[in-house]
Amino acid sequence: MNRFPTWKYALVAIVVALGFLYTLPNFFGESPAVQVSSARVTVKVDAGVLGRAEDALKKANVAYSAAALDGASVRMRFADTDTQLKAKDLITQALNPDPANPSYVVALNLLSSSPTWLTAINALPMYLGLDLRGGVHFLLQVDMQAAVTKRLESLAGDARSQLRDKNIRHSGITREGQTIRVRFRDADAREKAKRVIQDGIADLALTESQDGEEFRLTATIKPEAVKRTQDYALKQNITTLHNRINELGVAEPVIQQQGADRIVVQLPGVQDTAKAKDILGRTASLEIRMVDEERMNADTLAAAARGEVPFGTEYYVERNGAPILVRKQVVLTGDRLTDAQPGFDSQTQEPAVHLTLDGPGARIFKDVTRESVGKRMAILLIEKGRGEVITAPVIRSEIGGGRVQISGRMSTTEANDTALLLRAGSLAAPMEIVEERTVGPSLGKDNIEKGFNSTKWGFLAIVVFMSVYYAIFGLISSVALAANLLFLVALLSLLQATLTLPGIAAIALTLGMAIDANVLINERIREEIRGGATPQAAISAGYERAFGTILDSNITTLIAGLALLIFGSGPVRGFAVVHCLGIMTSMFSAVTVSRALVNLAYGHRRRVQKLSIGDTAWK
Amino acid sequence: MEFFKIRRTIPFMRHALVFNIISLITFLLAVFFLATKGLHYSVEFTGGTVIEVSYKEGADVDRIRGALEKAGYKDTAVQNFGSSRDVLIRMPLVQGQSSADLSQKVIATLQAENKEAELRRVEFVGPQVGRELAENGALALLIVSIGIVLYLALRFEWKFGLSAIIANLHDVIIILGFFALFQWEFSLPVLAAVLAVLGYSVNESVVVFDRVRENFRKMRKASTPEVIDAAITGTISRTIITHGSTQIMVTTMLIFGGPALHYFALALTIGICFGIYSSVLVASPLLMWLKVDRSQFVKVKKARSDDENDGAVV
Numbered sequence: 001m002n003r004f005p006t007w008k009y010a011l012v013a014i015v016v017a018l019g020f021l022y023t024l025p026n027f028f029g030e031s032p033a034v035q036v037s038s039a040r041v042t043v044k045v046d047a048g049v050l051g052r053a054e055d056a057l058k059k060a061n062v063a064y065s066a067a068a069l070d071g072a073s074v075r076m077r078f079a080d081t082d083t084q085l086k087a088k089d090l091i092t093q094a095l096n097p098d099p100a101n102p103s104y105v106v107a108l109n110l111l112s113s114s115p116t117w118l119t120a121i122n123a124l125p126m127y128l129g130l131d132l133r134g135g136v137h138f139l140l141q142v143d144m145q146a147a148v149t150k151r152l153e154s155l156a157g158d159a160r161s162q163l164r165d166k167n168i169r170h171s172g173i174t175r176e177g178q179t180i181r182v183r184f185r186d187a188d189a190r191e192k193a194k195r196v197i198q199d200g201i202a203d204l205a206l207t208e209s210q211d212g213e214e215f216r217l218t219a220t221i222k223p224e225a226v227k228r229t230q231d232y233a234l235k236q237n238i239t240t241l242h243n244r245i246n247e248l249g250v251a252e253p254v255i256q257q258q259g260a261d262r263i264v265v266q267l268p269g270v271q272d273t274a275k276a277k278d279i280l281g282r283t284a285s286l287e288i289r290m291v292d293e294e295r296m297n298a299d300t301l302a303a304a305a306r307g308e309v310p311f312g313t314e315y316y317v318e319r320n321g322a323p324i325l326v327r328k329q330v331v332l333t334g335d336r337l338t339d340a341q342p343g344f345d346s347q348t349q350e351p352a353v354h355l356t357l358d359g360p361g362a363r364i365f366k367d368v369t370r371e372s373v374g375k376r377m378a379i380l381l382i383e384k385g386r387g388e389v390i391t392a393p394v395i396r397s398e399i400g401g402g403r404v405q406i407s408g409r410m411s412t413t414e415a416n417d418t419a420l421l422l423r424a425g426s427l428a429a430p431m432e433i434v435e436e437r438t439v440g441p442s443l444g445k446d447n448i449e450k451g452f453n454s455t456k457w458g459f460l461a462i463v464v465f466m467s468v469y470y471a472i473f474g475l476i477s478s479v480a481l482a483a484n485l486l487f488l489v490a491l492l493s494l495l496q497a498t499l500t501l502p503g504i505a506a507i508a509l510t511l512g513m514a515i516d517a518n519v520l521i522n523e524r525i526r527e528e529i530r531g532g533a534t535p536q537a538a539i540s541a542g543y544e545r546a547f548g549t550i551l552d553s554n555i556t557t558l559i560a561g562l563a564l565l566i567f568g569s570g571p572v573r574g575f576a577v578v579h580c581l582g583i584m585t586s587m588f589s590a591v592t593v594s595r596a597l598v599n600l601a602y603g604h605r606r607r608v609q610k611l612s613i614g615d616t617a618w619k
Numbered sequence: 620m621e622f623f624k625i626r627r628t629i630p631f632m633r634h635a636l637v638f639n640i641i642s643l644i645t646f647l648l649a650v651f652f653l654a655t656k657g658l659h660y661s662v663e664f665t666g667g668t669v670i671e672v673s674y675k676e677g678a679d680v681d682r683i684r685g686a687l688e689k690a691g692y693k694d695t696a697v698q699n700f701g702s703s704r705d706v707l708i709r710m711p712l713v714q715g716q717s718s719a720d721l722s723q724k725v726i727a728t729l730q731a732e733n734k735e736a737e738l739r740r741v742e743f744v745g746p747q748v749g750r751e752l753a754e755n756g757a758l759a760l761l762i763v764s765i766g767i768v769l770y771l772a773l774r775f776e777w778k779f780g781l782s783a784i785i786a787n788l789h790d791v792i793i794i795l796g797f798f799a800l801f802q803w804e805f806s807l808p809v810l811a812a813v814l815a816v817l818g819y820s821v822n823e824s825v826v827v828f829d830r831v832r833e834n835f836r837k838m839r840k841a842s843t844p845e846v847i848d849a850a851i852t853g854t855i856s857r858t859i860i861t862h863g864s865t866q867i868m869v870t871t872m873l874i875f876g877g878p879a880l881h882y883f884a885l886a887l888t889i890g891i892c893f894g895i896y897s898s899v900l901v902a903s904p905l906l907m908w909l910k911v912d913r914s915q916f917v918k919v920k921k922a923r924s925d926d927e928n929d930g931a932v933v
Contacts, residue, residue: 141745141747432745433743433745434744434745434747435743435748436722436742436743436744437740437742437743438740438741438742439739439740440673440738440739442737443671443673443739443740446877447877450877450879453871453875454871454872455868457871457874457875458867458870458871461867462867462868465867466864469860501879501880502883505808505872505876505880505883505884508868508869508872509865509868509887511868512864512865512866512867512868513819513865515865516822516861516865519857520826520857520861523856523857523860526621548829549825549826549829552774552822552825552826552829553822553823553825553826554822555770556767556770556819556821556825557815557818557819557822558818559763559766559767559770559818560763560766560815560818560819561818563762563763563766564759564815566759566762567756567758567759567762568755568759568807569752569807571811572807572808572810572811575811576811579815614621
């Protein structure tokens with residue numbers, strides 16, 4: 001009765017073997033590596049890049065232990081960190097001839113030193129959370145209100161240019177709160193305008209109203225357009241963050257959407273948190289507006305400096321110190337800007353910044369420049385409500401096609417800086433850091449050690465106790481517990497679930513709870529023996545009767561675990577994932593693995609006089 | 620080896636009233652401390668900034684406090700953390716202050732004062748996130764409670780579900796009471812521990828209840844208290860050993876886990892100790908007061924008369 005069919009032994013053996021296989025990568029440790037990935041969407045990392053990197057190292061006689069193209073990145077491993085640093089410099093020189101405008105991100109990384117055949121079967125070491133490996137975690141809140149407001153501003157601009165195209169006279173388009181108001185002198189113009197706007201701008205819902213002599217058209221943004229704007233803002237910001245983080249050279253950054261309006265950024269191994277925050281915290285957005293040259297003279301500027309700014313304008317000081325009056329009306333916003341690169345004017349060879357605008361942006365820009373040849377426009381960087389004029393060039397001619405070149409009176413460095421500011425500034429909506437966790441590398445190491453030690457000593461203590469208290473059956477329980485640990489680590493490695501310090505605590509706690517199942521079984525077997533059952537019958541009855549209780553207790557624990565998984569965040573989720581997985585692996589190991597061992601030990605003997613399960617002789 | 624050679628049934632239920640009064644007093648004390656002292660919530664719930672700084676030689680808390688005060692940071696709490704070399708600096712949320720530069724400025728201030736200051740950890744939580752975490756925590760507690768009552772109501776009967784959840788929520792309140800009394804920091808990992816304990820000690824009640832049901836069928840002539848006494852006596856050995864093994868793990872966590880796991884392990888320790896007590900000595904008397912009797916199990920038995928080994932038994 002205590003024999004498994006062969007397939008069941010085989011199943012246990014196979015599962016244990018798989019457990020070993022997938023736990024294996026965790027024992028190889030990590031070796032220093034350099035990782036090359038693309039810094040721009042247009043640049044692909046391929047075998048050619050790998051070749052160039054290898055050539056650069058060979059030329060300088062720097063030895064590397066492995067080099068491989070892995071998905072979209074090249075990874076090269078080195079014997080020690082000195083070589084790694086040297087190699088990083090060499091590869092950077094070879095791949096990015098122009099440091100100001102890098103095509104590739106060359107980052108330091110730690111890679112598992114497990115053999116390639118393990119990596120090939122997807123056996124990777126556990127993915128350590130930031131609290132174990134060190135790094136920065138940010139939760140950024142996107143200001144959706146601002147995104148919608150900005151969209152309204154740009155829709156108001158669209159309406160303005162459409163009415164102008166159709167020659168419909170109006171006496172003003174303004175944004176008031178979350179609505180756009182267009183005023184007319186007569187109902188006829190309003191009717192025409194309504195048709196034009198309805199046909200031209202699908203995102204606006206229009207209502208008519210009248211106030212005395214004034215005919216009004218009030219436009220609100222449609223709910224689905226609001227949603228689209230917000231989705232777009234989030235995606236745009238994530239893309240922008242990707243680009244900005246590329247500047248940092250982080251090997252495996254995580255940039256993900258969380259909920260409707262938040263973005264998680266995790267930068268493992270980043271030591272220079274100041275720079276990371278600086279780059280992320282640059283919650284700037286770009287606006288192109290016209291300079292109000294009619295009203296800009298020495299008197300008004302002096303008055304504006306004192307705070308008496310003419311209506312409809314804003315007072316700024318340019319980077320070179322010159323004061324300037326800029327209209328409040330926005331011509332273009334940064335989200336119309338698709339690229340900004342430093343370069344040179346093809347005729348004069350002066351340093352220049354080349355801008356690329358998207359389709360609608362190009363159209364608006366063409367209209368504006370046609371009407372304003374000889375006038376100045378200002379490009380502003382708006383950061384947390386404060387604006388700064390980056391540059392205020394003169395428009396020399398009508399510019400079509402969306403390719404804009406800003407040149408004159410600037411040095412190469414200035415051109416580089418301006419281009420960087422323009423690129424980095426293209427956030428669709430401002431963001432704010434609402435949560436931050438920074439863990440220094442030394443703390444990460446300490447945490448691993450502490451978590452590992454408590455699990456190790458706790459495990460040993462349980463093994464000693466179980467073996468003394470339940471003799472052979474205790475030893476079998478301990479082996480089952482070890483199998484549970486093996487399965488849990490293998491599963492965590494296989495799923496690449498993030499292991500955090502609370503996760504390690506959950507491993508320890510789960511082991512402590514998992515032994516419950518074996519205690520239940522062993523106690524039940526003892527009881528059966530005391531009740532006069534034969535050893536074989538006691539084993540069989542013990543396992544069968546204890547199973548219901550084991551199932552019950554695991555389900556109640558699992559209910560709590562799942563609730564934690566659903567409602568928890570951060571550290572709680574790390575705990576819950578491991579806890580839930582552990583409960584499930586413990587069901588298998590405590591019941592099936594231990595039973596297989598017991599069956600192997602006792603089930604195949606013809607006669608068993610006594611079970612080695614501690615003292616059952618009393619009563 | 621065998622610790623529990625219990626030959627007679629221990630008359631637990633004779634002292635049911637005493638146990639219930641002890642429970643009630645502990646419970647009321649816990650509620651009292653929670654009401655008067657309140658929980659010392661961690662930065663995760665309240666919002667604010669925590670900075671952990673490490674020094675090569677012992678950290679001078681007073682000097683650090685002085686340096687921070689001089690730099691204009693008010694309401695900062697500075698204390699040793701784990702060892703004399705590590706310091707934890709807690710700063711409240713200040714309206715309009717950017718989190719981004721705060722930690723940078725603080726560490727710059729400290730490094731100006733003592734070059735050896737090494738930044739170990741920064742945790743900043745905005746006010747909104749804090750509120751959400753607190754709400755989600757409460758929601759999780761509610762869902763766990765409902766889930767467990769439902770499961771037990773399905774597995775046994777609503778009376779069992781109710782007594783188990785009352786007994787174990789009483790544990791939760793007592794854990795929280797300890798945290799209020801000693802003003803230990805109540806953080807997210809502690810919340811996780813509390814919920815894990817809730818799931819864990821309910822299964823303790825389940826084991827006893829399984830036996831109660833089994834004994835109602837077996838001991839035809841016994842009274843309800845006798846049935847319950849026999850059930851508790853029959854499972855007490857397993858209860859102590861199981862909780863003991865879990866406590867071994869938790870104790871090593873308490874010893875080796877360092878400050879990061881300290882309160883987590885502490886919450887588990889209290890939870891495990893009171894878990895034994897409440898699931899055995901609170902849930903069972905409650906069951907008695909709720910007037911569980913044999914008639915309910917005769918029905919159960921009839922429905923399942925074909926399988927007398929049904930359900931869990933130990």
